[in-house]
Amino acid sequence: MSAIGASLARIEGIEKVTGAADYAYETTAEQETLYGWVVQSSIVTGRILDIGVDAVLALPGVVEVVTWRNAPHLEDTGDGELNVLQHAIISYRGQPVAVVIAETLETAREAANVLEVSYSAGESDVLMSPDHLRLYAPDKVNPAFETDSVIGEVDVALADAVTSIDHSYSTPALFNNPMEPHATTAEWQGGRLELVDSTQGSSVTAEQIGALFGIPGEAVHVRAEHVGGGFGSKGSPRPNVPLAAIAAKITGRRVKLAYTRQMMSSLAGYRTPTVSRMRLGADADGRLTAISHEAFSQTSTLFEFAEQTAEATRHMYAAPNRRTTHRLVALDVPTPRWMRAPGECPGMYALESAMDELAAAAGIDPIELRRRNEPERDPELDVPYSSRDLIGCMERGAELFGWAERDPRPAAHIDGRWAIGTGMAASTYPAMAQPSGAVVTAMPDGRYRLGINATDIGTGSRTVMRQIAADALDVEPEAIDIRIADSNLPKASVAGGSSGTASWGWAVTKACRELRISLQTGMTIPPDGITVTATTDAEIAAQEELSRHAFGAQFVEVRVDLDSGEVVVPRMVGVFAAGRIMNPRLARSQFIGAMTMGLGMALHEVGELDTVLGDYANHDFATYHIPACADVKDIRVEWLDEEDTHLSPMGGKGIGEIGIVGAAAAVANAVAHATGIRVRDLPIQPDKLIADLPARF
Amino acid sequence: MKPFEYERADDVAGAVATLERDPDAKYLAGGTNLVDLMRLRVETPSRLVDVNRLDLGGIVVEADGAVRIGAAVRNSDLAADPVIRERYPVLSRALLSAASGQLRNMASVGGNLLQRTRCVYFMDSSKPCNKREPGSGCPAIVGVSRELAILGASEHCIATHPGDMAVALTALDAIVHFETAAGPDSLPMSGFHRLPGDDPSRDTNLPPGALITSVEVPPLSFGGRSTYRKARDRRSYAFALASVAAALDVEDGIIRDLRIAVGAVSHKPWRATVAEELLRGSPATPDRFEAAIRAELDIARPTEQNAFKIPLVTRLVVGVLDELAHP
CATH class of the missing domain: 3.30.365.10 (Aldehyde oxidase/xanthine dehydrogenase, molybdopterin binding domain)
Incomplete structure (x- = not known):
């Protein structure tokens, strides 16, 4: 019987409803973690004149305040939203002007509240209309x-x-309001960046954050085991990711940073x-x-x-x-x-x-x-x-x-x-379908290990990938152990454009079918299994118009x-x-x-x-x-x-x-x-x- | 959240004495509004005096027929009380139209009277607001004002009292009993909330440090013929765009007596005394209802965004009175 088409329950359903599933802000080892809180601009356009960093640094439990004055340099990757804390210019109300880092969440939040920021405000224009004088045709x-x-x-x-x-x-x-607001846990290990992020695509996050910090995407390890919704707002990194990475870099510690619901309206896309x-x-x-x-x-x-x-x-x-x-x-x-x-x-x-x-x-x-x-x-x-x-x-x-x-x-x-x-x-x-890769391993005990850097933003894609693999391998879904949402796995497209299942499932199908062919040659399975990796770039490119x-x-x-x-x-x-x-x-x-x-x-x-x-x-x-x-x-x-x-x-x-x-x-x-x-x-x-x-x- | 002291009061006198000593302290009952406002740094009390253990519960019918409701009675319990449901359905329905089941289970009668405006500027401590920060200005007047006041506002503030229960209590001529260091005192609902005038920081005429102990609802012969209707942007868990609490006493098609209070149109629940006066003794017909509420709204001064509240209140009042006239 085909696994595709069956009404299987989500693999991680029990974990989620019992609270056992860890989201990006819930990773363990608390004693090593600092807490970042975003301070947002209260003007629309203009310049930051000064930030009263010293008064806040004097508060007990405050570790660091990152502003444009001390933030590490970020490369210009063409997305000004991600070039956080690089200069004193303000482009919209609610733009990040500082991150306060403290030993506890409460301290970080209170210190952010009392941080004095002075501005020189400019003229602003926030009202779209079909008669606007500055309308233009984008390329x-x-x-x-x-x-x-x-x-x-x-x-x-x-x-x-x-x-x-x-x-x-x-x-x-209109505002994306997934149940889980954007959140990131960041830690630098030498020249490598470890991120646990609430993202719809850990491959794209690794690439874009690597580019910002001038390091290869492979030097950024992104995990997103469970993601509480996105609706597109987590389809590419938003300021929370570079802010957390900056905070981790400047303190040399692990830092957690999350948006409040109120921050979502200015820092998440809409x-x-x-x-x-x-x-x-x-x-x-x-x-x-x-x-x-x-x-x-x-x-x-x-x-x-x-x-x-x-x-x-x-x-x-x-x-x-x-x-x-x-x-x-x-x-x-x-x-x-x-x-x-x-x-x-x-x-x-x-x-x-x-x-x-x-x-x-x-x-x-x-x-x-x-x-x-x-x-x-x-x-x-x-x-x-x-x-x-x-x-x-x-x-x-x-x-x-x-x-x-x-x-x-x-x-x-x-x-x-x-x-x-x-x-x-x-x-x-x-x-639509985008190129993706998948890896599958046949183990000597008869089980299969499937890996793909797909993301399950609550839709059940983890479960569906296992169904697809089961049919391609012609085994029961329970025989397959699946890993997703880890940028060390074969690169996959973002969970967006209603294209995740088609894109990832295509790669999973291809890898599994190739594995079956390998297994049919009658070779014995070594202790670490037989592994096949496949990508679908050629198939996607060859699609007829x-x-x-x-x-x-x-x-x-x-x-x-x-x-x-x-x-x-x-x-x-x-x-x-x-x-x-x-x-x-x-x-x-x-x-x-x-x-x-x-x-x-x-x-x-x-x-x-x-x-x-x-x-x-x-x-x-x-x-x-x-x-x-x-x-x-x-x-x-x-x-x-x-x-x-x-x-x-x-x-x-x-x-x-x-x-x-x-x-x-x-x-x-x-x-x-x-x-x-x-x-x-x-x-x-x-x-x-x-x-x-x-x-x- | 700003750090604060917390203590649990053992008796009313002690609680009142604490606020007498520390004017920046606040009473904590259900916490459904205060704790939110503390998180948003809108309220920054030095100390919370938890009054949940005080003996302020109970719903009692007194010898004169009045119903005395303890200040600590939870909204859910009050709404479900058989006496309230039978004698004052307007109050029960107002309570049930408010907030969510979880919030009603926590919210107290005393705290509900004191809930603060939900004006988006008051709730955002990064912005000016004369209520939160006197003298800083009122951006709502030229800004987002769709939900705000059309009656009795001032150039300093167009906030509304956001509640439902208080609208019903206003229609019922309830009396708020409270305790201060000087002893027990009371205010009628009509004089409990105030208009913003030039001091919008004060929502009520309650003396500083006063602790509400009970609310007394006087007997009303036609209270059983009363109801509450609330227009809002979604079917649950939304503040009113406008609401109407009304009771009607009709005999042979003629209105003998009535009560009308309108919610979400002013800094206080708005008792429609002009309309009541016009309708007392008049035929209970839709055209009379409409003429009366139009006269009441003559003094309305809406913003561009909330001008819709005039036809909204008009239609709601006519609809509610017609419903009560033809049970």
């Missing part, structure tokens, strides 16, 4: 997509369209605010004649991050005339980075809201509108899809949800103080309180076509978790910008709202059996992100249906509805 958008695309004559087609819409949709700054101007034109049959998606977002002055907001629009629907653009403005803000489905998530909120508005304007059912615009081939890449079953997802979702009984009229279903509505939206996410994407459809019911404008979501249904599902138990929790995060994006999450003080003012869980259990009622997830032979040998498309894509649009579409109010500026909080709700009395 590429994340990670390496074309900035603009133009096919045909969009403006002519829009002018000639029978039905058209032209609206802008905006999403606010989803940029976005504005998408959407113009759609259709003929009398509802066939799209033109699609235009102009996207605007922000970056910092330290590092260019260009959210690929309009990328998904390039692959979703057929239309002969098409245009996508990305414009960026560099502001005095922390650098936005990846957050679950960067690009697709805000972009599909815009596209799928616009499609819903077009459906209403054309008098066509939203599912039917999408069906009529189903492309034969990828409309911009002009290559076939490896597989595409958006229609299957919509049909199955409609069946599960009861879409057929829907009355399309807006604000037509009122039940007492509740306005009830339904909406749907499509989901998509690219199926196809459009590889997972698709999905989400359906939402909302009840809007006519007395308050509060939105309740009694049920969500998501159906996905994402290739082969490796482990239904783990997959279900990925889909449900991402849909829940999409629900939060739709209704709750917003970084509230203070344009004077220059930061996002709500930076804790009391004021930055994510869904509570009471908000999440009934989320039903299914997937279609989809065989796609143009992917990795396992045949999966990646499932970590697609669930958040489209969820917010489905909610917004349902709210529009319930109330007749179209909210084009997330989140849909009561203030966006209250003044325009239908009268109750």
